Amino acid sequence: MDIRFDGRVAIVTGSGAGLGRAHALGLAARGARVVINDLGAATDGTGASSDAAQAVVEEIRAMGGEAIAHGADVADEAQVADMVAQTMAQWGRVDIVVNNAGILRDKTFAKMSMADFRKVIDVHLIGSANVAHACWPIMREQGYGRVVFTSSASGLYGNFGQANYGAAKAAMMGLMNVLHIEGARDNIRVNCLAPTAATRMTEDLIPEQALALLAPETITPGLLYLVSEDAPSRVILCAGAGCYAQTLIFETEGILLEGDANTPEEIAARFAQVQDEEGKRELTDAFSQTRKFARKAADARGIDLPWGA
Template sequence: MGAIDFKGRVAIVTGAGVGLGRSHALGLAARGAKVVINDLGVSRDGTGTSSEAALSVVEEIKAMGGEAIAHGADVSDEAAVKDMVAQAMAAWGRIDICVNNAGILMDKTFSKMEMSAFRKVVDVHLIGTANVAHACWPIMREQKYGRIVLTSSASGLYGNFGQSNYGAAKAAMLGLMNVLHMEGARDNIRVNTLAPTAATRMTADLLPPEAQELLAPETITPGLLYLVSEDAPSQVILGAGAGSYAETRVYETQGITLIGDENTPEAVAAQFDQIRDDKTQEQLDGAFGQTKKYALNAAQAQGLKLDW
């Protein structure tokens, strides 16, 4: 594989004023991309607004000889996102890359959390991601080219105490990616998910100083740049942190099939270890793949021939 570059490409990076988003934007610009620096300028919990951070990144990019514009759209506001996309099109006439990075934290245990806080975090992470991808989608379809990255988290993939709102929103990236991957394939739109572990203001209270140095955002951005490159894969969850990269996959065990009077909760309980046995696990290629598997298992158990 040759050098990865983004000359002639236009990218939108949300939450690009600080932390991971800033690192991603600078990485794209350093390799030739024109970049929309989106940042509402809110604090970690989503309060307050300021354009200072986004404008600062724009100046950094211009100082390196690149092109960038700032936009302060709240990604959870569909109209503001459409305006951002319209300004990018007016400036450069295309959008090739969409990096959904913007996010907030409003951590509390589920019993103490107000549902307004749950809804706000989901609105920013999930609805915000969908808003930006949806606004870019018709442009990418017409171009027959698009690269979209969603940002998940170990909190969504594996859970983290006190983050039910954040974890739910981040887990939702898996479902969104899977469907957009299928729907975008014919138009050369590739959709992947980054699951980063980085030392940013979002994790400032959670990591010891020595870990923060190892987990700098710049150690993650190379993985992001590959996921939005011309030769990028699609439908990949890439874990990244401190220069380490790994793929997260969802598997399903072979399981068991219970027919007729055998299909009881007691039988499920008695064979639960076999249901969970991972020796024969496999990766399914879509929701219908599971349907087909179960129907074929049932047909085989009953001695039926299913022409599928």
């Protein structure tokens, strides 16, 4: 069955160019009404222009779709509230939020100013939270919502010179994990997309031969799946060049140290056991770890806990 978005309303941040534009066009082509949000800034977040967002609106209208533009700075809560209010006035609902807006201010941590660190966090993390937070009560009332946060391999695995960007992108995973839990009862599904694409932000970082392979359009199908009616939730989908993979975080079974044996020296002596991957598993919430550790300690003492394993 074809994935369609007829009757759905989507807000796509940073959609005046690159990945956001590809996502917005992909949603519109399958029936969604789309808010094209773009501040029109340079890749470092400076400047502003409405031209890029309006151009994408015209592209969508030319293909028979519906779209409006809004130049909200996602890091500004009041501007985001105005964008969502205008969306509701235009179409009366918000079904899909694609948090894609971002900037780069790359430097080694030693040379990076804390102002540049905060600015990147403000746009990526606070900006994503602002948009999701403004739409959250609407989605709860509707009993339907699909939210995607844009993460990155820089945050999941690390990348030289990107302490600010990496920290912001790793934070997307934590935000997703909590909102997945909180949104479940209201049919709000929350995922992360970790793309590798040829965009303004990466054109100077990726070899020229690879740029053609990493077109944003090769990633958008993954995004469309993550915001579809039958989407999963709490998934980190990595995408690039038509390739898709899932990032998972596992916890090893670990060891129990009791009494006088619970020392840093004993941890050092048995650290290979701490790292042993046999029996590793994915934990689905923070309390899963609490139950696991308490169960190991209780079993060693013959205590019967009221929880399952």
